[in-house]
Amino acid sequence: MKLNFNAPINTETVDRILIQKKSGKNIYQTVCVLEKISQKIGKIIKNDMDKKLQEFDILNKNDLEEVNENKEQIELSKFYERLPKPTSLSIKYLLDDKIKLN
Secondary structure: OOOOOOOOOOOOOOOHHHHHHHHOOOHHHHHHHHHHHHHHHHHHHHHHHHHHHHHHHHHHHHOOOOOOOOHHHHHHHHHHHHOOOHHHHHHHHHHOOOOOOO
16 A cells, blocks of 8 residues: 555544534544544555564674664654655545545
8 A cells, every 4th residue: 555645744623514424424423434544554554664674684683783863764754754644644544535434
């Protein structure tokens, strides 16, 4: 699954009625489904980050006595810290009609 990270980074208020209309379900059911989608998105992001960080682990195993500050690893970590939260992504996907809950 290719993720689109075009979602707000900061918390934004979303109209509950709009979310209900987009989902076609009541708000409780909508929140439950969005939570499951958020968990899947979170796992995808974590797996992607873990794969990229494994490269640094292999390099660090060779240098057990030295702890090097790797600028690439720091930049990678900062990239993932700046990503929108999985909850924001799932709501954005719903509002952009990229997922259907019916």
